Amino acid sequence: MANAQCSCGALRLALPEKPNVVIACHCIECQRRTGAPFGAGAFYPAEAVTVSGFGKQYTRDAVSGGKVHSYFCPNCGSSVYWKADNLPSMIGVALGAISDISQLPAPAKSIFEQSKHHWTQIDAAGEHFQQGSVARPSS
Numbered sequence: 582m583a584n585a586q587c588s589c590g591a592l593r594l595a596l597p598e599k600p601n602v603v604i605a606c607h608c609i610e611c612q613r614r615t616g617a618p619f620g621a622g623a624f625y626p627a628e629a630v631t632v633s634g635f636g637k638q639y640t641r642d643a644v645s646g647g648k649v650h651s652y653f654c655p656n657c658g659s660s661v662y663w664k665a666d667n668l669p670s671m672i673g674v675a676l677g678a679i680s681d682i683s684q685l686p687a688p689a690k691s692i693f694e695q696s697k698h699h700w701t702q703i704d705a706a707g708e709h710f711q712q713g714s715v716a717r718p719s720s
Contacts, residue, residue: 585678587654587661592634594662594674600625601671603686605703608693610641614651614660615675618698622673623685627664630672636661643667644693645713 585594600623611620636652643649647666653659663673679685687705691697695711
């Protein structure tokens, strides 16, 4: 098992060894959530993750519809994980919260590149999207 936690250790997650996918997200909301030019998350099956401690929830509207529920530690403020209404079977975990990064692959997708900082580049990502993570037909 892998672990993730906030800075003070009050909010912890027990995770499977390997995530289903790792994604770099350049949307404005992820930039605000992380205070960084992009958010990076590992996605795990929700039923395989055990949460210990109390996370304060912040809910926002998702660009793709539905809501995104972010959980952070009320003690230290670290953003640790999130759940999206449009993807109820998965939990996204902030890469910076994961203790053993040696088993994490590079991001497979780089999404919402329309709001990407011009100096960032996720070369390892196999797929790049201007908006969400699903290709949309050109208009």
